[in-house]
Amino acid sequence: MNKEKKIEVNWDEAYLGLEEKGFFVIKNIFSKHTCDKIKNLYQVDSYFRNKIVMERYNFGKGEYKYLDYPLPKEVEKARKYLYEKLVNIANVWQVKMRKEELFPEAYPQFLEICHKNGQKRPTPLILKYKKGDFNCLHQDLYGDIYFPFQVVIQLADSINDYEGGELVLTEQRPRMQSKANVISMQKGDAIVFAVNERPVNGKKGSYKVKMRHGVSEVKDGERYTLGIIFHDAS
Ligand SMILES: O=C(O)CCC(=O)C(=O)O
Numbered sequence: 001m002n003k004e005k006k007i008e009v010n011w012d013e014a015y016l017g018l019e020e021k022g023f024f025v026i027k028n029i030f031s032k033h034t035c036d037k038i039k040n041l042y043q044v045d046s047y048f049r050n051k052i053v054m055e056r057y058n059f060g061k062g063e064y065k066y067l068d069y070p071l072p073k074e075v076e077k078a079r080k081y082l083y084e085k086l087v088n089i090a091n092v093w094q095v096k097m098r099k100e101e102l103f104p105e106a107y108p109q110f111l112e113i114c115h116k117n118g119q120k121r122p123t124p125l126i127l128k129y130k131k132g133d134f135n136c137l138h139q140d141l142y143g144d145i146y147f148p149f150q151v152v153i154q155l156a157d158s159i160n161d162y163e164g165g166e167l168v169l170t171e172q173r174p175r176m177q178s179k180a181n182v183i184s185m186q187k188g189d190a191i192v193f194a195v196n197e198r199p200v201n202g203k204k205g206s207y208k209v210k211m212r213h214g215v216s217e218v219k220d221g222e223r224y225t226l227g228i229i230f231h232d233a234s
């Protein structure tokens with residue numbers, strides 16, 4: 001995380017954003033230096049367990065690599081810090097969505113639950129998009145156990161490094177047409193958003209809205225992001 005200046009996250013504002021819209025942008029969670037460092041890891045195969053060429057699976061166009069354990073220390077630190085800030089609101093969501101299981105306060109305990117249930121493979125990933133690449137709308141569920149939030153951190157500069165390539169979040173509302181949010185972020189910014197469903201307060205209590213995310217076509221240049229998913233994969 002940003003060492004040059006302490007990260008200032010207004011968590012009350014963040015919780016409100018998650019409640020109202022299902023997402024929240026954190027400015028400058030990584031310094032430019034950390035973004036470059038993580039981006040440059042992409043070339044070093046020993047950090048990764050797997051590479052996916054998106055076109056092969058009709059996931060879109062572009063590629064990504066799943067990091068292996070042990071994770072780079074900045075990623076490990078951010079994953080734990082963010083989980084432990086988000087766990088309370090995650091549990092509020094669980095109750096609102098009438099789900100029985102609640103998440104433990106400490107991140108190592110959550111990982112232990114994933115691992116005991118056969119979800120042992122690390123899910124943080126680095127994605128690389130070139131001109132013409134895109135990521136189809138999807139969800140990142142990797143087994144029965146999933147934390148309701150995930151994070152994407154921008155590693156490239158949206159002014160100097162690439163054009164297009166906006167993050168798109170859609171929500172499928174019951175008996176209504178889907179709504180889209182298009183988010184542009186600067187290098188070092190993070191977005192927290194709902195992995196699957198989010199509760200919305202209605203007149204007769206809360207109802208569930210299904211969210212998906214993707215990336216619009218990159219028109220020029222190269223776009224890199226770091227995805228932090230909290231549950232591991234089976
Ligand atoms: O590149 C992006 O902005 C989206 C990445 C993504 O789909 C993910 O991290 O799960």
Ligand SMILES: [Fe+2]
Pocket residue numbers: 138139140213227
């Ligand atoms: Fe994703």
